[in-house]
Amino acid sequence: MGEETASQRKPTIRTVAQRAGVSLKTVSRVINNEPSVLPATRARVLQAIAELDYEPDPSARNLRSSSAYVIGLVYDNPNPYHIIGMQNGVLAACRETGFGLQIHPCDATSPLLAEELVELVQRSRLAGLVLTAPMSERMDLVEALARAGVRATRIIAAAEDPADGYPCVYVDDRDAAYEITEHLIQLGHQRIGFLWGGQEHRSSSERYLGYEQALKDYGITLDKHLVIPGDYTFDDGFRGARRLLALRDPPTAIFGSNDEIAAGVLAAAKSAGMNVPYDLSIAGFEDSPFSRQSWPALTTAKQATEEIARHAARMLIASLRPDAPPVPNQGFVPQLVVRGSTAPVRPRAPSPANGEP
Incomplete structure (x- = not known):
């Protein structure tokens, strides 16, 4: 005899009905969450579905039914x-x-x-x-x-x-972005760069508003030179960070609108020979794999x-x-997650490159 095929081994609605000791119609009613099934019967059918690892075929159900699934x-x-x-x-x-x-x-x-x-x-x-x-x-x-x-x-x-x-x-991206910016301020950072995500995404403007409000509440003047437009990509994070780090008075911390941007900032900082977080603190947003796989791991907002x-x-x-x-x-x-990419600001030695006397 030939081997049993995968489709033959796959449990069917009839298999579920036999296991639960009910009719096919009852199983169908449970799958469709219809209210006309006794709780004990519903529990028995759901147990059979779990034991058999049965999954309804929504495409076939769509064809049989006047309702869409x-x-x-x-x-x-x-x-x-x-x-x-x-x-x-x-x-x-x-x-x-x-x-x-x-x-x-x-x-x-x-x-x-x-x-x-x-x-x-x-x-x-x-x-x-x-x-x-x-x-x-x-x-x-x-x-x-x-x-x-x-x-x-x-x-x-x-x-x-x-x-x-x-x-x-x-x-509420705004509140979470406020908390990230506040974290950086409480570490002593006054010059905090902000890298936008795509401006067509409201999340980007909400995160900017949280950043802006935190600066205002702590009495820090917003410097427009520290705010760079871009998109939610690693490359824009890298390019934006290079622009910020080339300023005569560069930021001591950079907040990227997502972790992918922040990972790009981290790469730019390392390419410039900077020690993160001691030369530059970096924060992202979303707690994606980028934040956990970076070294050091990124401070972020867990979404x-x-x-x-x-x-x-x-x-x-x-x-x-x-x-x-x-x-x-x-x-x-989203909730603040503090990791190794942020640290207290370290005073910079006077340097002509920084515009110091």
């Missing part, structure tokens, strides 16, 4: 670690609820993006979309999707709930990317059930 994750972000975290978070929520996931990269600046996403939802029979930045922060896009009947949950940067009638998970995305997907899926109460918007605040 696949959601979409829409993104346009140059940071691969951030996108991977988002994907993992949304996928975890889908697995919990028996939904499938379709990932859709796109151009956030496209004037035809709304039409593209509506067509995507209709063609792929998606139940709704999780929108990441910067698409999630384009209100024209959000409103166009709503007019077309597309359900969407946004992940946005905001200091508080926007309460604009559109579901969202909001991340629970996977949990943020997971909650956004849960919100979207909950909104698809007509009998479910609305899920309130939820906020997250």
Whole structure:
């Protein structure tokens, strides 16, 4: 006899029903989270699903049902670690609820993006979309999707709930950036450089506002020469740091808008023969692998990317059930993580290169 194929070994809904001692219809009701199942029966079916490691086929379920059981994750972000975290978070929520996931990269600046996403939802029979930045922060896009009947949950940067009638998970980047800047100030740094991420991302402006407010609260005059535009990339971090370190009065600390930027700053400092953190303190944002794999490891703000995305997907899926109460918007605040890339400022010896007498 031939070997059993992988598809034959894969548990089916019939296998689950036999293990739990219930009908196929009952298993289907549990998978679809229908309320008309007794708690003890639901528990028995869920136990059978776990024991068999059964995963519903959302594509087949879409074809059999008038309801859609696949959601979409829409993104346009140059940071691969951030996108991977988002994907993992949304996928975890889908697995919990028996939904499938379709990932859709796109151009956030496209004037035809709304039409593209509506067509995507209709063609792929998606139940709704999780929108990441910067698409999630384009209100024209959000409103166009709503007019077309597309359900969407946004992940946005905001200091508080926007309460604009559109579901969202909001991340208080401003408060976290304030805390990072305050940490540097309390180490004695007065000249703190700031490297922007992409200006089309609200997270970048929110992080800048936190930096600016901390300087103001501590009575430090903002020097525009210490603020450099750029994008959320290693290369822009490297280039921006080179510009800052070439100033007659360079900064003693640099805050990069994300860890990838900060890793670029670290590379620029090392290429200039600087000792980090004693010659230059460096901080990033997000707590990505860049922050942990650098040497020294980067001080940063830990952003629970996977949990943020997971909650956004849960919100979207909950909104698809007509009998479910609305899920309130939820906020997250990244937490300061102090590592070896920051230290108390060390006074510089007088030097003509620094413009000293």
